[in-house]
Amino acid sequence: MATNLSCIFPALHLFGVLVLLLCPSxxxxxxxxxxxxxxxxxxxxxxxxxxxxxxxxxxxxxxxxxxxxxxxxxxxxxxxxxxxKAMCLKPEIKDGTVSLDKNQYVESETVTVHCDSGYSVVGSPSISCSENRTWYPEVPKCEWVGTEDCEIVLKGQKLIQCISSPQDSKAFLELHKLSLEIEKLE
The missing domain is CATH 2.10.70.10 (Complement Module, domain 1)
Structure with missing residues (x-):
């Protein structure tokens, strides 16, 4: 009888009854x-x-x-x-930031680029991490588009750096503000 079973169930003959019982097909x-x-x-x-x-x-x-x-x-x-999923490194944006600040982003994750005051986005503001581990479309740049008023403020900042005491700086700012108001009235 043992030889008949070994012909019908070769697994039984080669590995024994235990294997067949432990893992039926x-x-x-x-x-x-x-x-x-x-x-x-x-x-x-x-x-x-x-x-x-x-x-x-x-x-x-x-x-x-x-x-x-x-x-x-x-x-x-x-x-x-x-x-x-691919990992993209944080995009480097001079004079700007991204909507979701992390060191790495997962494939298909999308962020929006925001530029600092006085700057404008050049390119698509919305970028996504792609399968090849790069940003698509290309990471935009922030380009200076400042106005005349901004340039006046920047000149004022340079003058303030020359003033040594906080009281003198405050007085200077008050005078500068007053001069701008007078210019508007004229």
Whole structure:
């Protein structure tokens, strides 16, 4: 009888009854591990288990979005396959800032560029972190568009730097303000 069983169930003959009982094919049919772009996976399943566990990690410059480990039980994965998303460095904007201040941004994350007072955005103010780890469209620049009033203030700032005491600076500012008011009346 043993020879008849070994012909019908080769797994029973080669690995013994224990293997067939621990993982019947109807429970352990997650042989195809879902792969991910810009990353890799490793089978970290426990020995003698009815489950398959896969652990994911991303290549350098990418961040894992989703569960690090997914489990297959009863022919179904516990969650969606994670993704490796590109990381973009904070855009450098002279005389401006971005709407969301972080050191790194995830692929498809969008920020808006705001320029300092007296400056205007040259280019698209809205930029997104792209799959190739760069900003799209190109990071805009902040260009000086100051008015005459701004230039007067800048000249006033240079004069204030020459005044040594805070009281003298205050008096100078009052006089400067008064002179500007007189100019407007004329």
């Amino acid at each position: 109807c429970l352990c049919d997650c042989d195809m591990f879902p792969s991910i772009a810009h990353g890799s996976y490793e089978d970290v399943s426990p020995i003698f288990s009815f489950t398959t566990v896969v652990q994911y990690k991303c290549d350098e410059g990418y961040v894992l979005v989703g569960e690090e480990k997914i489990t297959c039980r009863n022919s179904h994965w516990s969650s969606l396959v994670p993704q490796c």
